[in-house]
Amino acid sequence: MDNQKTILVTGGAGFIGSHTVKLLLEQGYGVLVLDNLSSGHASAVKSQLIVGDLADKGLLGKIFSEYEIHAVIHFAGSLIVEESVLMPGKYFENNVSNGLNLLNAMTAAGVRKMIFSSTAAVYGEPLQATIDENHPKLPINPYGETKLMFEKILKWYAQAHDLSSVSLRYFNASGAHPDGSLGEDKKIITHLIPRVLRVANRQQEVLQIYGNDYPTFDGTCVRDFVHVCDLAQAHILALNKLESEQGNFVYNVATGVGHTVAEVVNAAMEITKKMIPIEYAPRRSGDPAALVADPAKIKTELGFEPQYSDLNTIISTSWAWHKKLFEREKQKVLSLIENK
Numbered sequence: 001m002d003n004q005k006t007i008l009v010t011g012g013a014g015f016i017g018s019h020t021v022k023l024l025l026e027q028g029y030g031v032l033v034l035d036n037l038s039s040g041h042a043s044a045v046k047s048q049l050i051v052g053d054l055a056d057k058g059l060l061g062k063i064f065s066e067y068e069i070h071a072v073i074h075f076a077g078s079l080i081v082e083e084s085v086l087m088p089g090k091y092f093e094n095n096v097s098n099g100l101n102l103l104n105a106m107t108a109a110g111v112r113k114m115i116f117s118s119t120a121a122v123y124g125e126p127l128q129a130t131i132d133e134n135h136p137k138l139p140i141n142p143y144g145e146t147k148l149m150f151e152k153i154l155k156w157y158a159q160a161h162d163l164s165s166v167s168l169r170y171f172n173a174s175g176a177h178p179d180g181s182l183g184e185d186k187k188i189i190t191h192l193i194p195r196v197l198r199v200a201n202r203q204q205e206v207l208q209i210y211g212n213d214y215p216t217f218d219g220t221c222v223r224d225f226v227h228v229c230d231l232a233q234a235h236i237l238a239l240n241k242l243e244s245e246q247g248n249f250v251y252n253v254a255t256g257v258g259h260t261v262a263e264v265v266n267a268a269m270e271i272t273k274k275m276i277p278i279e280y281a282p283r284r285s286g287d288p289a290a291l292v293a294d295p296a297k298i299k300t301e302l303g304f305e306p307q308y309s310d311l312n313t314i315i316s317t318s319w320a321w322h323k324k325l326f327e328r329e330k331q332k333v334l335s336l337i338e339n340k
């Protein structure tokens, strides 16, 4: 008899989703991924994959009637801050409206556990040095707004439909799997570390640092980088929480340690042994000077202890992964040239 618990993972082909799926499988869960592959990759999915969209209510109904789903981990959504400012409709539709389709389908089928991918962007401009979960939630872009709206929806669904949930507010997701099998592979590269590594590998000439006049010790922004494998582990801990308790919970997932952009560049030069030319550019709109979490709540309540989130491990695992990606890109270009 198969008494394995099956977890439906939306967005399981993406960066954090694929690492979480791998860990779920290693922990003995059954996993079903639903992903529209708009930014994820089928090759990153180590479990069964259904290619489909959360806008498709018929598909959702079918999934919940055909499979015995124990809980849902909901990663699927749009997540580029700058894009959200230019195209708010896309964000409200994907992150709120399509998310509601998922909630309605799961509650109709009697599935009452959800882990939700939220973000530090729900806080907006930090009002204090480290941000705990009670910090005011005043998002400054549609991305953060849509994630906060969904957190609130979860609270009302808890009351009305007995839905238990854990919202995990990620700080800066980074790094790659130490076994080299998974990593960040976005079509649109906006994140700092992948860009730094592109410059190290000469795919890009120079790294623009957005602002060196922030009130931080070297003038560049400070961020709390958390390794994707530690993020994946936080989802397992969150699932465990919902096995023993019902309710509506919210946690920061971060280390509580901040690094400046300049520190990241210096560490990357040391690890890659490559020169990384920089130039200072104007501040990017919507960037808070410092975003550092107070992670006390997840540590004490869920026993979260980051294992991989020191800057060296983050950059070296990311470098190993990106070197593979760069090689793949090179081979693609070479075969295009050969076939001309």
Ligand code: UFG
Pocket (backbone or CB within 6 Å): 079, 080, 081, 119, 120, 121, 170, 171, 172, 173, 190, 191, 192, 193, 195, 207, 208, 209, 210, 211, 221, 222, 223, 261, 284, 287, 291
């Ligand atoms: N940066 C540069 N140059 C670049 C890219 C980034 O100087 O080429 C700087 C940014 O200005 C920022 C820092 O590096 O100060 C980190 O930028 P990222 O784009 O890597 O990450 P963000 O902090 O902007 O945002 C990330 C996620 C969001 C999430 C947020 C929460 O992309 O989804 O973390 O902490 F909301």
